[in-house]
Amino acid sequence: MNKRIIITIAREYGSGGRxxxxxxxxxLKIPFYDKELITMAARESGFKTELFEKNDxxxxxxxxxxxxxxxxxxSPVAGLTDISMNxxxxxxxxxxxTQLAEKGxxxxxxxxxxxxxxxxxxxxxxxxxxxxxxKVLRIVNEYHTAALDEAxxxxxxxxxxxxxxxxxxxxxxxxxxxxxxxCVNSSVLGVEKxxxxxxxxxxxxxA
Amino acid sequence: MNKRIIITIAREYGSGGRxxxxxxxxxLKIPFYDKELITMAARESGFKTELFEKNDxxxxxxxxxxxxxxxxxxSPVAGLTDISMNxxxxxxxxxxxTQLAEKGxxxxxxxxxxxxxxxxxxxxxxxxxxxxxxKVLRIVNEYHTAALDEAxxxxxxxxxxxxxxxxxxxxxxxxxxxxxxxCVNSSVLGVEKxxxxxxxxxxxxxA
Numbered sequence: 020m021n022k023r024i025i026i027t028i029a030r031e032y033g034s035g036g037r038x039x040x041x042x043x044x045x046x047l048k049i050p051f052y053d054k055e056l057i058t059m060a061a062r063e064s065g066f067k068t069e070l071f072e073k074n075d076x077x078x079x080x081x082x083x084x085x086x087x088x089x090x091x092x093x094s095p096v097a098g099l100t101d102i103s104m105n106x107x108x109x110x111x112x113x114x115x116x117t118q119l120a121e122k123g124x125x126x127x128x129x130x131x132x133x134x135x136x137x138x139x140x141x142x143x144x145x146x147x148x149x150x151x152x153x154k155v156l157r158i159v160n161e162y163h164t165a166a167l168d169e170a171x172x173x174x175x176x177x178x179x180x181x182x183x184x185x186x187x188x189x190x191x192x193x194x195x196x197x198x199x200x201x202c203v204n205s206s207v208l209g210v211e212k213x214x215x216x217x218x219x220x221x222x223x224x225x226a
Numbered sequence: 227m228n229k230r231i232i233i234t235i236a237r238e239y240g241s242g243g244r245x246x247x248x249x250x251x252x253x254l255k256i257p258f259y260d261k262e263l264i265t266m267a268a269r270e271s272g273f274k275t276e277l278f279e280k281n282d283x284x285x286x287x288x289x290x291x292x293x294x295x296x297x298x299x300x301s302p303v304a305g306l307t308d309i310s311m312n313x314x315x316x317x318x319x320x321x322x323x324t325q326l327a328e329k330g331x332x333x334x335x336x337x338x339x340x341x342x343x344x345x346x347x348x349x350x351x352x353x354x355x356x357x358x359x360x361k362v363l364r365i366v367n368e369y370h371t372a373a374l375d376e377a378x379x380x381x382x383x384x385x386x387x388x389x390x391x392x393x394x395x396x397x398x399x400x401x402x403x404x405x406x407x408x409c410v411n412s413s414v415l416g417v418e419k420x421x422x423x424x425x426x427x428x429x430x431x432x433a
Contacts, residue, residue, distance in 0.1 A: 031404070143414070148404050194402045197238070197355050202409035207350070212430050219426055223419050 022225050024049070025120045025142045026217070027132040029185070029193065032177035033154030033170075035210045036147030037128050042214035044126040047221070052119055053128040059115055109188060129181070133199065134189040143224065145217055146199040150206035229432050231256070231331045232349040233424070234339040236392070236400065239384035240361030240377075242417045243354030244335050249421040251333040254428070259326055260335040266322055316395060336388070340406065341396040350431065352424055353406040357413035 026043065030036020037053055044051035052059075109131075116135045119125055120142075127136075133144035149157075158170040185193040196202050201220055205213045233250065237243020244260060251258035316338075323342045326332055327349075334343075340351035356364075365377040392400040403409050408427055412420045 146403050146409075192401075194399075194404055196353050196401050196403040196406065196409035199403065199409065200411045200414050202353075202403035202406065204407045207407045208427070208430050216423075216427055216430060220415070220423055223415050223423060 022124075023141045024124045024221055024225070025136055025139055026126045026221070027136060027142060027144045028126060028128045028147060029133060029145070029181075029199070030128065030147040031149055031154060032174050032181065033158040034147045034149035035157060035205045035213075038210050039147055039205060039214050039217070040126045040128045042211060043217050046214060046218050047124070047126075049124040049126060050119075051126045051128075052116075056112065056115055056119070056127070056130065059119075063111065063115065131185055131188050134185075134191065143201070143221060144199045146194075146196070146202040147213070148194075148202060148204045150204065153206045229331075230348045231428055231432070232327045232343055232346055233333045233428070234343060234349060234351045235333060235335045235354060236340060236352070236388075236406070237335065237354040238356055238361060239381050239388065240365040241354045241356035242364055242412045242420075245417050246354055246412060246421050246424070247333045247335045249418060250424050253421060253425050254331070254333075256331040256333065257326075258333045258335075259323075263319065263322055263326070263334065263337065266326075270318065270322065338392055338395050341392075341398065350408070350428060351406045353401075353403070353409040354420070355401075355409060355411045357411065360413045 024047070026040070028036055028040040028043075030039075040053070041051050112130050113135050116127060116130065116132050119127065120136050120139060124141075133142070136142045154174055155167055155170045158174055159167065162170075162173075182193040185191065191198050201217065203213050203216060207213075208216060231254070233247070235243055235247040235250075237246070247260070248258050319337050320342050323334060323337065323339050326334065327343050327346060331348075340349070343349045361381055362374055362377045365381055366374065369377075369380075389400040392398065398405050408424065410420050410423060414420075415423060
């Protein structure tokens with residue numbers, strides 16, 4: 020990949036979106052950031068990694084919305100000192116995302132990266148969805164959840180949490196196609212070909 | 227195109243989605259249905275074409291929602307006789323869409339076609355969005371609206387109408403990426419290459 024390209028991937032739980040991002044990064048020979056991002060952020064901030072994992076993509080509604088907005092904008096709002104742990108973690112992750120994107124081409128999964136980097140002209144935002152039955156089966160197979168109904172409940176809960184997190188820090192609807200350059204249902208082509216399609220989209224864009 | 231394929235296209239006003247559909251149909255050498263659909267429906271039902279055009283993709287909220295649901299399901303609900311003109315038009319269009327899809331491969335723009343044909347295994351549903359500034363400029367250029375603010379107002383009004391129409395007859399959020407196989411922002415590649423991308427998606431799907 021000669022031209023700098025930043026691909027952000029939002030994904031429904033069980034859609035295989037993370038794996039799509041991984042295969043896309045391998046195909047384009049560029050770095051892939053997901054949990055690694057959290058570890059990096061943790062290292063940089065001095066917070067314990069476990070704290071990040073516990074609070075990952077969660078929202079603390081007890082905190083002031085304006086405070087969060089200040090953090091999204093890149094700096095704490097003066098005079099507001101009641102910063103929740105979640106907001107602080109989100110702020111650190113936002114800074115890490117910005118720094119990673121500055122280093123060069125990469126794929127970043129989750130964490131509102133599309134919103135954080137929305138003014139980057141080299142950013143392509145992707146959202147991965149999937150058919151209900153495929154997502155449930157993937158959760159059962161990959162996450163070793165025993166029962167279908169448990170997988171369904173876990174899926175609903177996780178997507179609700181992701182949607183709330185996204186909406187809280189961006190004031191946008193997570194599933195709104197309007198905010199993404201490309202949304203793909205991974206059930207149509209499967210994970211590998213979905214990564215191929217996104218690669219084709221980027222090639223056409225950069226041509 | 228050897229294998230039967232039905233491509234439905236929903237589109238934000240000003241996104242160029244109709245033109246994307248037209249170019250895609252030309253590329254695949256399959257029929258394209260948009261306003262033609264309305265004319266066909268009009269001829270079949272005996273209604274005057276002008277009536278269809280006036281009521282096209284509008285919702286009459288004074289009417290009973292259950293009545294509409296009955297129509298979407300393919301038959302009027304017994305005992306409900308208070309059918310509004312809009313519901314009647316929508317019902318006729320729904321029948322026409324089903325008949326067109328049965329005839330063979332085609333591209334159908336708007337009119338909840340993705341929902342009407344949701345159980346068709348050969349259906350691919352596409353949603354076309356666009357950047358705000360590009361949509362406004364397209365409306366100014368193609369629809370000969372004089373001022374930018376008028377174009378913006380027309381765009382907001384038309385998208386609201388389309389969203390309401392879609393939600394009324396499908397109980398789904400029009401812009402929710404979850405309901406489409408593929409959503410593309412036409413501002414990234416432009417109309418022609420967006421049609422190319424959809425063609426590539428279909429080729430990969432049918433391979």
